[in-house]
Amino acid sequence: MAAGLFKNNIRKLHQVVGNAVTFGRYILFGEGSTQLLNAAVHALSSNHNHSSPPSVVLASVPYYPLYESQTVLFESKDFKFERNISLWKNNSDGRTNLIEFVTSPNNPDGQLNKAVLQGPNAKAIYDRVYYWPHFTAVPAPADDDIMLFSISKLTGHAGSRFGWAVIKDEALFERMKTYVSLNTMGVSRDAQLRALKLINVVFQGRRGREIFEFGHTIMRKRWEKLNRTFSVSTRFSVQKIASQYCNFFHRVREPSPAYAWLKCEREEDKDCYGVLKAANIISRKGSLFGAESRYVRLSLLRTQDDFDLLLQRLNKLVLEEDNIKSM
Amino acid sequence: MAAGLFKNNIRKLHQVVGNAVTFGRYILFGEGSTQLLNAAVHALSSNHNHSSPPSVVLASVPYYPLYESQTVLFESKDFKFERNISLWKNNSDGRTNLIEFVTSPNNPDGQLNKAVLQGPNAKAIYDRVYYWPHFTAVPAPADDDIMLFSISKLTGHAGSRFGWAVIKDEALFERMKTYVSLNTMGVSRDAQLRALKLINVVFQGRRGREIFEFGHTIMRKRWEKLNRTFSVSTRFSVQKIASQYCNFFHRVREPSPAYAWLKCEREEDKDCYGVLKAANIISRKGSLFGAESRYVRLSLLRTQDDFDLLLQRLNKLVLEEDNIKSM
Numbered sequence: 001m002a003a004g005l006f007k008n009n010i011r012k013l014h015q016v017v018g019n020a021v022t023f024g025r026y027i028l029f030g031e032g033s034t035q036l037l038n039a040a041v042h043a044l045s046s047n048h049n050h051s052s053p054p055s056v057v058l059a060s061v062p063y064y065p066l067y068e069s070q071t072v073l074f075e076s077k078d079f080k081f082e083r084n085i086s087l088w089k090n091n092s093d094g095r096t097n098l099i100e101f102v103t104s105p106n107n108p109d110g111q112l113n114k115a116v117l118q119g120p121n122a123k124a125i126y127d128r129v130y131y132w133p134h135f136t137a138v139p140a141p142a143d144d145d146i147m148l149f150s151i152s153k154l155t156g157h158a159g160s161r162f163g164w165a166v167i168k169d170e171a172l173f174e175r176m177k178t179y180v181s182l183n184t185m186g187v188s189r190d191a192q193l194r195a196l197k198l199i200n201v202v203f204q205g206r207r208g209r210e211i212f213e214f215g216h217t218i219m220r221k222r223w224e225k226l227n228r229t230f231s232v233s234t235r236f237s238v239q240k241i242a243s244q245y246c247n248f249f250h251r252v253r254e255p256s257p258a259y260a261w262l263k264c265e266r267e268e269d270k271d272c273y274g275v276l277k278a279a280n281i282i283s284r285k286g287s288l289f290g291a292e293s294r295y296v297r298l299s300l301l302r303t304q305d306d307f308d309l310l311l312q313r314l315n316k317l318v319l320e321e322d323n324i325k326s327m
Numbered sequence: 328m329a330a331g332l333f334k335n336n337i338r339k340l341h342q343v344v345g346n347a348v349t350f351g352r353y354i355l356f357g358e359g360s361t362q363l364l365n366a367a368v369h370a371l372s373s374n375h376n377h378s379s380p381p382s383v384v385l386a387s388v389p390y391y392p393l394y395e396s397q398t399v400l401f402e403s404k405d406f407k408f409e410r411n412i413s414l415w416k417n418n419s420d421g422r423t424n425l426i427e428f429v430t431s432p433n434n435p436d437g438q439l440n441k442a443v444l445q446g447p448n449a450k451a452i453y454d455r456v457y458y459w460p461h462f463t464a465v466p467a468p469a470d471d472d473i474m475l476f477s478i479s480k481l482t483g484h485a486g487s488r489f490g491w492a493v494i495k496d497e498a499l500f501e502r503m504k505t506y507v508s509l510n511t512m513g514v515s516r517d518a519q520l521r522a523l524k525l526i527n528v529v530f531q532g533r534r535g536r537e538i539f540e541f542g543h544t545i546m547r548k549r550w551e552k553l554n555r556t557f558s559v560s561t562r563f564s565v566q567k568i569a570s571q572y573c574n575f576f577h578r579v580r581e582p583s584p585a586y587a588w589l590k591c592e593r594e595e596d597k598d599c600y601g602v603l604k605a606a607n608i609i610s611r612k613g614s615l616f617g618a619e620s621r622y623v624r625l626s627l628l629r630t631q632d633d634f635d636l637l638l639q640r641l642n643k644l645v646l647e648e649d650n651i652k653s654m
Binding site: 031032034035038042066069070073074075076077158159160161162178179182183184185186187188189190191193194 | 358359361362365369393396397400401402403404485486487488489505506509510511512513514515516517518520521
């Protein structure tokens with residue numbers, strides 16, 4: 001009963017924000033979206049009989065590293081991870097179930113990705129944890145078969161380990177519920193209570209307007225500063241994100257992604273992580289995201305002091321570029 | 328650092344109670360002991376190469392049902408559950424890794440079980456969640472390679488989902504840590520905070536004496552009443568548990584188990600669950616514990632009202648026995 005009321009609060013929040021269709025959908029709690037990722041893989045692949053080949057789990061590059069590390073660690077007779085999604089585009093053998101992780105907006109590059117695998121054997125797990133107005137324009141409510149959200153990316157309380165899945169199909173919901181039940185016997189009630197309180201606080205700020213306006217302003221400014229830094233660089237570039245109409249803000253809004261997806265453009269800078277490391281900047285290696293090592297991810301989700309320091313070091317690095325020195 | 332202090336509190340508690348050797352051991356948090364069960368299976372089986380046969384996971388009957396349901400659901404190339412442990416006693420093929428769940432005291436029958444599988448290929452996961460003075464005599468500190476505990480069975484806060492593993496081997500600890508990390512990205516900090524406070528409260532009551540004396544008294548009385556009820560029955564019997572010297576209470580203490588393992592003795596009462604159900608008594612079927620269906624488990628962990636009602640209905644059932652009517 002308490003869980004039912006909480007689920008209705010979550011539905012109300014999605015309705016106010018306009019980022020997901022949740023009425024008439026099943027909601028399942030998880031220990032962060034992390035637990036729900038493998039619960040979904042498990043549920044989508046457990047249906048088929050053991051004589052079929054295992055379901056193949058895939059994601060377009062660049063993808064969130066945990067999809068690979070988690071799926072590989074928990075590999076079963078029913079599913080396995082493969083790195084090369086392009087082999088399966090328009091090329092399904094008709095027998096193998098395909099499970100695609102779609103992060104939208106994407107971690108690391110903030111793009112509003114859509115599933116690339118189509119056909120009756122292809123299923124998508126939409127990781128929607130960044131689909132909130134502080135990180136992205138919300139052009140329309142998402143209505144995917146499986147959508148994942150988390151308190152971590154909504155209010156920042158990653159340590160509470162609380163996420164939820166929005167699921168269309170009842171049988172799939174039941175299988176995911178069994179997974180969570182046998183994995184951890186449900187979700188910590190302490191974490192649930194914390195998340196319930198947090199969502200109530202989000203509502204109190206002018207029905208979410210306060211936190212999302214605050215979050216968007218902070219993240220937009222960081223993105224602008226970062227772009228200004230790289231605008232004079234030929235050595236480094238970051239992804240382009242277009243301004244877009246947002247149904248929550250009722251206007252075209254400027255980009256404000258959680259991460260910068262940085263590319264080292266020089267032929268010799270194959271190890272972009274090393275290039276930044278030498279300048280005392282910690283990034284995450286592109287290879288973790290299935291990409292070339294001339295890419296890295298920089299997190300813009302940090303304290304202001306920490307961000308200012310990052311920007312200062314990046315500015316220094318850019319100003320040292322030969323072409324700029326000689327300008 | 329905070330986690331380190333918390334771990335030292337846990338070590339201090341085990342030392343005061345005298346139920347486990349934890350100094351010089353690794354401690355890993357989990358979302359209840361539930362998560363740590365499969366983490367241990369995973370870690371114990373992930374070491375061997377894929378050309379070997381999968382590790383076989385076993386438990387002596389009667390065993391806690393989750394060992395089977397969880398291991399079957401998460402079955403991988405590396406491990407599988409088998410029901411018949413006796414096939415493997417003194418009969419190891421020398422190639423197959425054996426992983427034995429040992430619950431001590433046992434759920435459902437409260438016995439201080441020891442591993443029955445021996446030899447270099449046999450590993451045991453000791454589920455010690457009931458090894459506290461309210462449920463059992465503590466003859467000596469346990470010093471098993473892997474021991475699991477939980478706040479659920481220590482203070483009753485099952486909903487917090489907080490457990491811990493005490494592990495001797497560093498490499499095994501690291502593999503279990505990776506499992507928890509990729510499964511749920513660690514344990515909810517809200518649950519950790521709750522558990523930390525609970526353990527501090529346990530200490531406040533005369534270094535644990537208060538809660539364990541209270542718990543033992545309540546559970547002992549329930550066990551005595553139940554035994555009195557069945558002492559006049561030929562239709563039903565419950566397990567025998569001997570009084571034993573307890574290092575915590577410094578005296579021989581009377582039994583006070585968490586569950587009664589009830590047997591329907593009459594030839595025709597093959598469905599013991601059904602016999603009790605007809606008398607409005609809810610039990611758990613013996614078949615779930617790998618046992619004959621003439622066994623059931625009755626939980627003594629319930630509110631006093633609920634226990635009194637259970638006892639009243641059991642008394643009625645026993646008094647209806649033909650032999651008693653005719654006495």
